[in-house]
Every structure is written in C-alpha cells, then in structure tokens.
Amino acid sequence: MNGGETLETEEMLAAIETADTIADLTALLQRFVQAHGFSGFSFMDAGSVLQSVPFFVGTSGAAWEEEYRSNRFFQFDPCVDQARRTNRPFLWSDITLPAKAGGRKSGALRTMEAARDHHFTNGVTIPYHFTDHLGRVFSSSSVFFWKSRREELVALFARPRIRHDLHLVMLYWSQRMMDVTARERAQPQRFLDEDGNPLVEVNLTDRERDVLAWAANGKTVPETAIILSVSEETVGTHMRNAMRKLGSETKTHAVVKAIYLNLINL
Structure with missing residues (x-):
C-alpha cells in the first residue's frame, strides 16, 4: 500500500x-x-x-x-x-x-x-x-x-x-x-472484566461472537436478527451477555475489546 x-x-x-x-x-x-x-x-x-x-x-x-x-x-x-x-x-x-x-x-x-x-x-x-x-x-x-x-x-x-x-x-x-x-512509562494497561480483574481469557459463546462480529460490521440489532435467523430479543440477550463478560458499558466498546483480544474479526 x-x-x-x-x-x-x-x-x-x-x-x-x-x-x-x-x-x-x-x-x-x-x-x-x-x-x-x-x-x-x-x-x-x-x-x-x-x-x-x-x-x-x-x-x-x-x-x-x-x-x-x-x-x-x-x-x-x-x-x-x-x-x-x-x-x-x-x-x-x-x-x-x-x-x-x-x-x-x-x-x-x-x-x-x-x-x-x-x-x-x-x-x-x-x-x-x-x-x-x-x-x-x-x-x-x-x-x-x-x-x-x-x-x-x-x-x-x-x-x-x-x-x-x-x-x-x-x-x-x-x-x-x-x-x-x-x-x-513502564505501566502496562489491561482491559478489566466485570469484577475489575485483568482480562486474560474471555469465554464467549459462538452466538455472542456472531452478534459482536456483525455489530463490528455496522449491522443493527434487527439486521443481525435477520442474518442469524433469530429474534431481536435473542440478539439483545447475546449482546448483553458479551458486554457483561467483556466489562463494557456500550456495544461499540465491547466490539473494540473483542477485536483487540482477537475474539472476533471484521
């Protein structure tokens, strides 16, 4: 390039x-x-x-x-x-x-x-x-x-x-x-989980990875529901669970953490 x-x-x-x-x-x-x-x-x-x-x-x-x-x-x-x-x-x-x-x-x-x-x-x-x-x-x-x-x-x-x-x-x-x-500055940064502990390993389900990956590609909840052939409520549940595991308050922040930790790809 x-x-x-x-x-x-x-x-x-x-x-x-x-x-x-x-x-x-x-x-x-x-x-x-x-x-x-x-x-x-x-x-x-x-x-x-x-x-x-x-x-x-x-x-x-x-x-x-x-x-x-x-x-x-x-x-x-x-x-x-x-x-x-x-x-x-x-x-x-x-x-x-x-x-x-x-x-x-x-x-x-x-x-x-x-x-x-x-x-x-x-x-x-x-x-x-x-x-x-x-x-x-x-x-x-x-x-x-x-x-x-x-x-x-x-x-x-x-x-x-x-x-x-x-x-x-x-x-x-x-x-x-x-x-x-x-x-x-010799002060290593780390992401923290929901309990404030350093994120070393995050165990996401396949569906949690799916909804994060589609969100990373700019898809809305209704669009993701159609793609995955599930209800919007199910997509929301998977996203909330992923956000909790990643210690994130917003969907975008959860996506960033997931990419940064090599849990999903764009």
Whole structure:
C-alpha cells in the first residue's frame, strides 16, 4: 500500500495493531482522518478539569495548540465537558453555548470563537472512558477537526456507517495509544472484566461472537436478527451477555475489546 492510498476500516484496525510508537500511531490516524475530509485530530486526557497540561497528542496545528494551552481553554472547552458526560460521539454544532452574561463572554464561548479563528468550522468529538490495570477510571476526548463548510460535516456524520467507522477506529486507536504510552512509562494497561480483574481469557459463546462480529460490521440489532435467523430479543440477550463478560458499558466498546483480544474479526 503506497502513501496515497486510503485505509479501509479493517485495514486501519490491522495497521493500528502493528503500530508500535506514538509517532506511528499519530501518522496513521492523521492519514485516516484526512481520507474522511478532516484537517487533523487531537487526543487528550479529559479526566480532570484541574489539570493544567493534560496528556495530548495531535495534528491540529502548532498555532492552535499553543493558543489552546496558553489560554487554558482545556478548563473551559465545552466539548471536553460534554465528553466527560457521555459515551456517544457528537458534533460541535450539537452543543448549545451559553449566552454572554453581563457583556462578558464565557470561557466556553471564547474557546469556540478561537477555534473558528483557526478556520475550524465544525468537529467531531469522540469520548472514551476506560479503567487501567489498577482499576482507576480515566476519560479521554478525541477530536476530528473540520475546515470545510459546517453543513457538510453534519451531512457526513448523519450517515450511520461513517459514525460507526469513526467511533470504532478511534476507540481501537485510543486503546493502542494508551498501551504504547503505558509501556513507555513502564505501566502496562489491561482491559478489566466485570469484577475489575485483568482480562486474560474471555469465554464467549459462538452466538455472542456472531452478534459482536456483525455489530463490528455496522449491522443493527434487527439486521443481525435477520442474518442469524433469530429474534431481536435473542440478539439483545447475546449482546448483553458479551458486554457483561467483556466489562463494557456500550456495544461499540465491547466490539473494540473483542477485536483487540482477537475474539472476533471484521
């Protein structure tokens, strides 16, 4: 594959698996987001607003990153605040910003106005909440930056397959980035099961693997029920059981864990 070709989702997950440095992972994700029309991305620790300089990796540009840090926008960013409170990806344009109070602009409003000054017309934020090998809960916020017309991203994000692929790739990439970063810091990360113990072996039934595999391919519960010739209730039961065994609160997170642990393939 040459540098001018784009990566399909399955190829992207395989490439993430073999990427072994922060630089490799950064270049790989930049290539993926550009293929979808984004100008760059950022990934940072969103766990605590008290952090002055959170862990950060990105390609949004030195000028924007410097302004973001120097103005302490991390403490006001409405996208980071929203990312702490949801598991679902969302658009910047979905956020309602506070109005001016007493003639003064809020920190959230100043943050988004500064983003527009850097020609970011819209963006996608993908939250990720995870637990490390010691049972500590962390949150990250990933952003894909958009510089074309705002409405174009709204239309793109309305396509279920696009939302699915962006979400799946970003969660998988985030886990790999955490593993690589933890290894460099001599703090190995591990997935935990429903009881908070490290996941060494997960015993999924064939049907649980089936519903996860079809979900990984973007199929809905009704579509999976038709494919497997079972009821929607049965599909839901298998998915809930798989999520419980994998210690996941969302279907997408369960899919990511299953792929990462080589329990299913796309």
